[in-house]
Amino acid sequence: MNPIAVIDFETTGLSPAQGDRATEIAVVVLEGTQVVDRFQSLMNAGVRISPFIEAYTGISNEMIRAAPPAADVMSEAARFVGDTPLVAHNAAFDQRFWAAELARLGGPARPDPSMACTLLLSRRLYPEAGSYRLGSLAAFHSIAPAGRAHRAMADAEVAAGLLSRIQCDIRERYEVDEAPHDLLLKLQRSPRKALPKAVHGYFRSLREH
Numbered sequence: 001m002n003p004i005a006v007i008d009f010e011t012t013g014l015s016p017a018q019g020d021r022a023t024e025i026a027v028v029v030l031e032g033t034q035v036v037d038r039f040q041s042l043m044n045a046g047v048r049i050s051p052f053i054e055a056y057t058g059i060s061n062e063m064i065r066a067a068p069p070a071a072d073v074m075s076e077a078a079r080f081v082g083d084t085p086l087v088a089h090n091a092a093f094d095q096r097f098w099a100a101e102l103a104r105l106g107g108p109a110r111p112d113p114s115m116a117c118t119l120l121l122s123r124r125l126y127p128e129a130g131s132y133r134l135g136s137l138a139a140f141h142s143i144a145p146a147g148r149a150h151r152a153m154a155d156a157e158v159a160a161g162l163l164s165r166i167q168c169d170i171r172e173r174y175e176v177d178e179a180p181h182d183l184l185l186k187l188q189r190s191p192r193k194a195l196p197k198a199v200h201g202y203f204r205s206l207r208e209h
Contacts, residue, residue, distance in 0.1 A: 001032045004181055005084040006163055007115075008156040009097045010057045012047055016100035021045035022070060023059050025077050026152035029084065033164040039080045040153045042067035057150045074101045085181040089134045089159040091117035116181055118162045120188035124195060125169060134158055141165050174199040 006028045013020035022043060029037040042059065044067040054060050067073075088094035095111035102108065119132050129140045135149055135158075143161040147154030167179035170187070174196060183202050190198040 001178075002180065003029050003031050003036065003084050004087055004116075004163070005029050005081050006087045006156050006160040007081075007094055007098065008088060008152045008159060009094050010059055010150065010152050011097055012045075012049055012053055014093070016096055019047070020097075021047045022074075022097050022101050023049065023057070023064055023067075024152040025073060026156040027077060027080060028153075028156045028160040030160055030163065033168070035157075035160060037080075038153070039077060040156075041073045041076070043070040043073035044068065045070040058148055059151070070101060071105060074105060078102060078105075078107070085114065085116070086112070087116040087118060087159070087163055087181070087184070089118045089155070089162065091115040091119070114185060116184040117188050118159055118166060121166050121184060122162070124187060124190065124192045125166060125173075127192065134162070137162055170199065176203060 008026050009022045010024040011020050011022050022045060024040070024042045026040040027038065028035055042063055044064050049059060049061050049064060086098075092111070095115050098115075099108060099111040118137075122129060122132050122137055126137070126140065129137060131137070134155060137143075138145065138158050138161070141162065143158055143165070145154065146157030149155065166184075170179040170183070171177065176199060183199065186198055186202055187195060
């Protein structure tokens with residue numbers, strides 16, 4: 001099976017356009033349902049963490065002062081990911097920081113539209129879930145916590161578990177052999193009622209080519 005990289009950032013705020021920076025990144029690589037590799041690091045972007053964010057994430061200014069420079073961490077993370085397709089929970093958030101931090105290294109400044117989103121997929125597949133926060137979906141699916149919430153590796157591990165469940169449910173519901181990254185992108189853009197048509201159209205187009 002082709003690997004998929006599940007990514008999570010912790011940050012100083014919601015928007016790199018407002019000067020917020022990443023403080024931690026984690027990547028969990030899945031092949032099927034198996035975790036085959038991991039990457040995690042705090043990073044020092046030279047910005048101060050507010051008391052609210054410190055309480056929210058557990059990441060302190062003292063921890064960041066001892067962390068490697070953000071540029072070094074992002075260079076290593078980019079090499080680690082390579083061309084592996086990316087997934088995140090609430091991917092629009094992680095896309096913004098992935099693009100903004102890589103842009104500082106000379107990479108593309110725009111978010112990559114090919115990052116699949118377990119939040120969008122969950123909205124389409126699990127209308128009965130009620131809440132689509134990562135912790136709520138983990139409880140809904142009985143996915144065990146992997147550590148303190150709002151730390152990058154713990155959240156990436158839970159998101160990877162959620163992704164595995166999503167792919168399993170797609171295979172079972174629509175009687176297909178796989179749920180690859182390209183299909184996830186197609187489904188997260190499809191209306192809920194159109195999911196069966198989208199799944200079978202995806203595999204029909206593969207057979208025709």
